[in-house]
Amino acid sequence: MKKLILSLTLCAVLFTACKEDEGSAMGVLSLDISGLGDLGDDYVYEGWIIVDGSPVSTGVFSVNDAGVLDQTRFEVDEAILASATTFVLSIEPEMDSDPAPSATKILGGDFSGDAATVMISHTAALGTSFTEVGGSYILKTPTTTTDSDDLSGVWFLDPATGTPALINLPDLTSKTGWVYEGWAVIDGQPVSTGRFNMDTGADQSSAFSGPESGPGFPGEDFITNAPSGLTFPTDLTDGGVIVLSIEPEPDNSLNPFELKPLRGAVPSGLAPGTLQAMENIAASTYASGTVSR
Known part of the structure; x- marks a missing residue:
């Protein structure tokens, strides 16, 4: 009887774990961005997706002096990622206790299907291209x-x-x-x-x-x-x-x-x-x- 109870309990645990895994399937967000600069030791770039009007962090990365990103693929909850309407890139302190994006937003773009073209002229970033200056x-x-x-x-x-x-x-x-x-x-x-x-x-x-x-x-x-x-x-x-x-x-x-x-x-x-x-x-x-x- 003890073996039967143990087996049933184990099955229940495994079933629950599987259901949790199914509910938190992960998608991948990929960045193909050029022209970013090295922020030094104290700051990093942080990506954000806008879901129902609220920002959700997609992760942080750095850029070396040759403009190469140290990470270009980020795992994000699949359902949340699919619901995102906009991507925003901000500059954040490396040691940052604030869960919200900083005011220094450098790029933004709206998703069209599975891709977003990001640029400084997006309203979530600087809002202009400065080409008329x-x-x-x-x-x-x-x-x-x-x-x-x-x-x-x-x-x-x-x-x-x-x-x-x-x-x-x-x-x-x-x-x-x-x-x-x-x-x-x-x-x-x-x-x-x-x-x-x-x-x-x-x-x-x-x-x-x-x-x-x-x-x-x-x-x-x-x-x-x-x-x-x-x-x-x-x-x-x-x-x-x-x-x-x-x-x-x-x-x-x-x-x-x-x-x-x-x-x-x-x-x-x-x-x-x-x-x-x-x-x-x-x-x-x-x-x-x-x-x-």
Whole structure:
């Protein structure tokens, strides 16, 4: 009798386990994404599927400096995966106690059948492609009292009209998790001109400027506090490059992020105060790809 009871109990346990396994069948979510950058040691990418309006994590991964994902296939509950309408990719702290996605969402895409094309212009991500953005800059050092160092400052303003020289730049004030940042590449080393949310008003930094007040526009004079390996004042017409990037906030890197709408090499012989246009390189610098289930 004891053997019979034991056998019946074992069968019941096995049957229950089988039923549980049947109820939690797993599907596979595959990522084929290019253009993502290395986030360093403190941050990771995390995928999310939107099911009935709520985010469900699909797992985290890292990207090396060659842009290769360390994982591209993720097991997800099959029924939940089949019900997903949207995929979103966010940037998260590596040690993250918050179960919800961060505000820094870089890619999004809606499923059509078993695949979703993901891009930054999706409404769940940055909401625009930035391909319509235009921009110019001038070389000038308004924070010093001399004209002899005018080739050592860059400002995103039009001196003829006294207006911003960044055109069609979306306002990131409402996009928590992202911010614009200007850069001057000096002797191959990127140096920040400051962060800002929109093209009007000063940026958040004057780390290298002189003692005088600067104009109420994004920009920087490279006069003091030169980073290691550089000497200020400098001459930006000697191989300098001006860049506008879109940066995650917070950010653990001293270099520009992969999202760069505008870039322009400083022409040799560019006169101080001359408005110089930049090239829109948005289409060639942004991550995109396909997510399949």
